[in-house]
Amino acid sequence: EHACIGCSMLADQVAHVAHLNARDTTLAFASRAWQKDIERVKARMGWEMPWYTITDDFDKDFGVDEWHGTNAFIRDGDNVFRTYFINNRGDEQMGNSWNYLDITALGRQEKWEDSPEGYPQTQTYEWWIWHDEPDTADQDRPGLVQLRAAQAYSKDGDAIS
DSSP: OOOHHHHHHHHHHHHOOOHHTTOOOOOOOSSSSSHHHHHHHHHHHHSSSSEEEESSSSHHHHHHHTTTEEEEEEEEETTEEEEEEEEGGGGGGOHHHHHHHHHHHHTTTTSSSSTTTTTOOBSSSTTTTTTTOOOOOOOOOHHHHHHHHHHHTTTOOOOOO
């Protein structure tokens, strides 16, 4: 009838996943439950993130078993690397897009970050979207036009960095 209370509390805090997707980042949940049960609870609760079924000892291997934990992974071709893990009280700060991006290997992908050469980066805030208009490639999208107008009025050209 219900999902794990820890996972449920975290899922209720998650911002719209389109904002993470705009940074080529996917948030996914994983639980020891059948997909039919997961889909039923997701529909009832209005959760939109992908949610997978754990079929091996993945959760036990990380010491969380039937409790909650947050992992960050990066994919390089066919290889996947775990780059971050937090659980228990550390999980409580998670939920907004910035928290999730900040624990990933690519971060927020903005110019102010000290990232290795070749990492994707844009000007501060230029990836921000309305979740129902997720095309970040559109240079004439209203949100980007609004941001650039605000920057034009600032002293240093980066109004809100």
